[in-house]
Amino acid sequence: MLKPHIGDSVLRHEDARFLTGRGTYVDDITLPNQAFAAVLRSPHAHARINGIDASAALAISGVLLVVTGEDWLKQGFGPIPTKSAVNKKRDGSPLNEPPRHCLAIGKARHVGEAVALVVAESHAAALNALDAIDVDYEALPAVTDARKALEPGALLVWDDIPGNFCLDFELGDKAATEASLKASDHVVELDVVNNRVTAVPIEPRGAIASYDAKTDCYTLYNATQNVHANRDTFAEKVLHVPKEKIHHIAPDVGGGFGVKNGVYPEPALLMYASRKLGRPVKWINTRSESFVSDSHGRNQMSKVRLGINKDGKFQALYTETIGDLGAFCWTVGPFTPTGGSARTQGGPYAFKAMYYCSKAAFTNTMPMDPYRGAGRPEASFQIERIVECAARKLGFDPVELRRKNLIPPTSLPLKTAMGLDVDCGDFPQVFERTLALSDRAGYAKRVEESRRKGWLRGFAIAPYMECTGGGPKEFAGVRFQKDGSVELAVGSQSTGMGHETSMPQILAARLGIDFESIKYRQGDTEATPLGGGHGGSRNLELGGNAVHQAASEVIEKGRKLAAHQFDTDEAKVQFEDGHFFVPGTNQTMTMREAIEASFDPSKLPEGMAPGGLDANTTYERGVISIPNGCHAAEVEVGPETGVVRMVGYWVVDDFGTIINPLLCDGQVMGGTAQGIGQALLEVAHYDPESGQMVTGSLTDYALPRADTMPPMTIEYYEGAPTKKNPLGVKGAGEAGCCGAPPAVVNAVLDALKDYGVTHIDMPLTPEKVWRAIRAAR
Amino acid sequence: MPRISLTVNGKPVAHEVEARTLLVQYLRETLKLTGTHVGCDTSQCGACVVHVDGRAVKSCTMLAVQADGARVTTIEGLAPAGKLHPMQQAFHENHGLQCGFCTPGMVMASVALVQGNPDPTDAQVRHGLEGNLCRCTGYQNIVKAVLAGAKAMRT
Numbered sequence: 038m039l040k041p042h043i044g045d046s047v048l049r050h051e052d053a054r055f056l057t058g059r060g061t062y063v064d065d066i067t068l069p070n071q072a073f074a075a076v077l078r079s080p081h082a083h084a085r086i087n088g089i090d091a092s093a094a095l096a097i098s099g100v101l102l103v104v105t106g107e108d109w110l111k112q113g114f115g116p117i118p119t120k121s122a123v124n125k126k127r128d129g130s131p132l133n134e135p136p137r138h139c140l141a142i143g144k145a146r147h148v149g150e151a152v153a154l155v156v157a158e159s160h161a162a163a164l165n166a167l168d169a170i171d172v173d174y175e176a177l178p179a180v181t182d183a184r185k186a187l188e189p190g191a192l193l194v195w196d197d198i199p200g201n202f203c204l205d206f207e208l209g210d211k212a213a214t215e216a217s218l219k220a221s222d223h224v225v226e227l228d229v230v231n232n233r234v235t236a237v238p239i240e241p242r243g244a245i246a247s248y249d250a251k252t253d254c255y256t257l258y259n260a261t262q263n264v265h266a267n268r269d270t271f272a273e274k275v276l277h278v279p280k281e282k283i284h285h286i287a288p289d290v291g292g293g294f295g296v297k298n299g300v301y302p303e304p305a306l307l308m309y310a311s312r313k314l315g316r317p318v319k320w321i322n323t324r325s326e327s328f329v330s331d332s333h334g335r336n337q338m339s340k341v342r343l344g345i346n347k348d349g350k351f352q353a354l355y356t357e358t359i360g361d362l363g364a365f366c367w368t369v370g371p372f373t374p375t376g377g378s379a380r381t382q383g384g385p386y387a388f389k390a391m392y393y394c395s396k397a398a399f400t401n402t403m404p405m406d407p408y409r410g411a412g413r414p415e416a417s418f419q420i421e422r423i424v425e426c427a428a429r430k431l432g433f434d435p436v437e438l439r440r441k442n443l444i445p446p447t448s449l450p451l452k453t454a455m456g457l458d459v460d461c462g463d464f465p466q467v468f469e470r471t472l473a474l475s476d477r478a479g480y481a482k483r484v485e486e487s488r489r490k491g492w493l494r495g496f497a498i499a500p501y502m503e504c505t506g507g508g509p510k511e512f513a514g515v516r517f518q519k520d521g522s523v524e525l526a527v528g529s530q531s532t533g534m535g536h537e538t539s540m541p542q543i544l545a546a547r548l549g550i551d552f553e554s555i556k557y558r559q560g561d562t563e564a565t566p567l568g569g570g571h572g573g574s575r576n577l578e579l580g581g582n583a584v585h586q587a588a589s590e591v592i593e594k595g596r597k598l599a600a601h602q603f604d605t606d607e608a609k610v611q612f613e614d615g616h617f618f619v620p621g622t623n624q625t626m627t628m629r630e631a632i633e634a635s636f637d638p639s640k641l642p643e644g645m646a647p648g649g650l651d652a653n654t655t656y657e658r659g660v661i662s663i664p665n666g667c668h669a670a671e672v673e674v675g676p677e678t679g680v681v682r683m684v685g686y687w688v689v690d691d692f693g694t695i696i697n698p699l700l701c702d703g704q705v706m707g708g709t710a711q712g713i714g715q716a717l718l719e720v721a722h723y724d725p726e727s728g729q730m731v732t733g734s735l736t737d738y739a740l741p742r743a744d745t746m747p748p749m750t751i752e753y754y755e756g757a758p759t760k761k762n763p764l765g766v767k768g769a770g771e772a773g774c775c776g777a778p779p780a781v782v783n784a785v786l787d788a789l790k791d792y793g794v795t796h797i798d799m800p801l802t803p804e805k806v807w808r809a810i811r812a813a814r
Numbered sequence: 815m816p817r818i819s820l821t822v823n824g825k826p827v828a829h830e831v832e833a834r835t836l837l838v839q840y841l842r843e844t845l846k847l848t849g850t851h852v853g854c855d856t857s858q859c860g861a862c863v864v865h866v867d868g869r870a871v872k873s874c875t876m877l878a879v880q881a882d883g884a885r886v887t888t889i890e891g892l893a894p895a896g897k898l899h900p901m902q903q904a905f906h907e908n909h910g911l912q913c914g915f916c917t918p919g920m921v922m923a924s925v926a927l928v929q930g931n932p933d934p935t936d937a938q939v940r941h942g943l944e945g946n947l948c949r950c951t952g953y954q955n956i957v958k959a960v961l962a963g964a965k966a967m968r969t
């Protein structure tokens with residue numbers, strides 16, 4: 038019997054199966070009579086497809102089906118539309134959206150684009166068939182850099198989209214910002230590139246589709262983060278079937294980080310193939326294919342201008358960004374470099390005026406979609422880099438300069454110049470606490486110790502302010518069973534974050550029932566009528582509050598039932614600590630007793646059916662919440678090798694109410710590791726000539742390893758639970774990616790300050806750092 | 815097709831396999847031991863680590879026929895049914911896993927690491943797990959878990 042509270046570090050329920058090899062990821066599912074699919078992907082960044090001859094492939098024993106783009110179009114299937122929340126250009130016209138079909142039609146526009154699907158009796162036969170398909174490609178020159186793609190006369194990714202231009206965007210007061218820049222004592226300017234990366238969840242994408250001719254329905258098992266929205270698109274836009282005909286299930290999903298959120302072509306292809314062949318069809322992406330067929334993230338090129346006065350006070354911030362979209366709009370790709378990066382411009386600092394504008398362009402590369410943070414890490418990097426740069430240029434102490442400009446709690450609530458509703462928090466306190474944790478007093482000694490070993494030591498602090506996102510509604514259903522168990526179904530979805538623990542924890546804490554009695558369901562279109570899945574650090578904010586709301590409804594119904602039992606007025610019955618009671622009497626009833634009574638028709642009040650405590654509720658977000666915090670990093674840099682070692686790391690986060698500190702730590706550590714990865718190691722690099730992704734395998738794309746990571750201290754500031762939602766939570770999943778890159782990069786530059794190195798673009802690989810040192814010497 | 819016989823999780827098994835079958839395919843597809851995962855195609859991720867004659871091996875890097883006559887332990891056989899090995903317990907208590915996909919390989923690699931070095935330092939653990947990628951945890955809690963698991967295995 039475990040009766041947890043909000044704030045307890047409850048150990049995870051899901052661990053038992055994951056630790057013993059009993060998890061069920063999509064590749065662990067085998068359906069009777071299943072066939073195997075493989076995808077033929079374009080080896081060219083840009084090529085005309087003059088013809089596809091599949092006859093040799095079809096002649097291979099065991100090969101069942103080859104589907105080409107032409108076949109696909111003949112079926113009348115539709116393209117996958119973008120659902121970017123920003124979908125108009127500045128002039129009000131709709132964004133330029135090329136059709137994204139599940140297979141290349143006429144031309145392939147990036148390496149890895151799906152050109153054909155093969156289905157065979159065995160995986161091996163499917164692979165043999167891939168080799169036997171003869172595609173008549175006519176290779177075309179490619180453009181892989183969004184800046185070049187927007188230049189006049191650039192070659193076109195899409196013949197009918199002039200200038201490779203998708204959309205432009207602006208936010209803030211341009212005139213006021215320009216005026217404020219002009220009036221500032223100094224204007225500091227910096228070009229910042231936010232490197233293209235990809236999420237690399239350790240479980241590759243994969244799916245099994247099974248069509249049942251009797252019911253004319255599909256069952257789709259899919260390694261996705263978002264069963265409802267993806268089902269709707271597959272049904273309504275692509276396959277043109279009623280959405281009830283697709284039962285979409287995400288089994289255990291091995292990490293997502295945004296990359297499993299979007300609508301991919303393969304599951305739709307599998308559904309078609311399954312219907313055509315009358316048997317289930319399974320497909321699992323290889324890791325190497327993942328690099329060129331999972332969405333990428335970031336890749337923004339920005340010019341940042343900061344207006345600052347002699348006294349160090351920030352005046353104005355003006356950011357112009359070019360965002361790369363890749364070859365298509367993908368699911369919500371156009372949002373990231375527009376609305377996604379605009380909202381949190383300026384971070385936790387006070388500005389008189391801000392302006393953000395951007396342009397998004399098509400290139401012959403894998404399309405972009407959200408990656409952990411989706412725009413906010415870019416904004417955070419822009420502001421923290423320009424602040425560091427200003428401190429250096431103008432001779433301010435970087436810590437002092439930041440301290441001077443943080444928004445004080447007395448200014449809250451406020452609406453930023455970007456329209457962001459900052460309700461509560463204490464940025465200075467969080468900042469000072471981070472500094473205190475990082476032991477500034479001992480720093481000089483540590484610098485000396487490093488120096489004696491031949492290393493340069495650097496420190497940086499990076500306060501951040503971001504916001505939540507993702508679908509604005511969430512469903513929670515509570516169903517009590519006669520045997521005492523409780524089913525909790527929520528439409529948000531864990532891809533590792535531990536919802537099977539945190540969500541029952543909220544329900545158990547509110548109702549005072551046994552945590553172990555709760556069975557959790559998620560990731561299934563039949564478990565919940567709606568669901569926003571995972572993304573935008575939304576689970577506690579949406580799913581958690583939906584559970585909270587469902588619990589409130591259960592309690593309300595319980596009070597009715599208890600009043601009936603106590604033979605008293607409902608208004609007199611209170612609920613606390615798992616008990617219904619009437620103050621001043623000895624009448625009391627536990628929630629458990631109420632649940633039992635709810636199955637006994639003789640004990641029910643009028644109008645309540647047996648099992649009548651069940652609740653089905655939809656919680657809707659009012660305003661997005663504002664997670665914020667501060668990261669600080671210490672690094673050592675080898676002056677002769679360019680090697681960067683992370684040696685100290687401190688984080689203080691304000692996520693409002695902390696439901697489960699253990700799980701929260703996990704989010705901070707994981708997000709920070711991905712941020713450190715982006716800062717030091719990772720880049721999805723395209724060769725500009727050939728358009729090949731040269732870091733397209735785990736051999737070339739460097740992920741953080743255990744020895745990349747520094748010792749880390751994490752604390753939470755819990756003095757400002759938000760009133761924007763009943764739980765007071767602010768979202769925790771993406772913050773690490775906002776804080777880490779600027780903290781790490783600025784710390785490295787601090788270590789190199791005596792060489793006069795002021796800027797290196799991420800990732801700060803040994804080679805780049807070494808070259809910067811050499812160039813400066 | 816070559817015939818192999820080996821011991822997997824204490825049970826003797828024998829099958830005819832295609833010569834090109836990888837050990838991980840044999841475990842997952844023939845024996846239906848799906849706890850051993852495949853996270854890459856370049857032998858980098860370590861999600862597929864099992865023990866072959868007591869040594870940690872990336873089972874995607876070995877042919878099933880090479881395991882002929884060997885003693886193989888997978889995550890399913892690390893502890894008796896219904897029980898957790900001290901290392902599994904330590905991963906649980908220290909929140910050393912999130913999505914769980916890297917976890918079987920991570921646990922198997924950790925057990926072998928500690929068997930070779932019963933009292934490792936933090937740095938030795940980090941170095942010892944270089945062949946295992948985790949994208950969720952940032953490794954902090956994995957290292958903590960391995961140190962705790964090592965301690966539990968010593969006592």
Ligand code: FES
Pocket residue numbers: 851852853854855856857858859860861862863872873874875
């Ligand atoms: S599957 Fe990645 S190392 Fe074996």
Ligand code: FES
Pocket residue numbers: 239291292533910911912913914915916917947948949950951
């Ligand atoms: S727990 Fe997800 S990859 Fe390690």
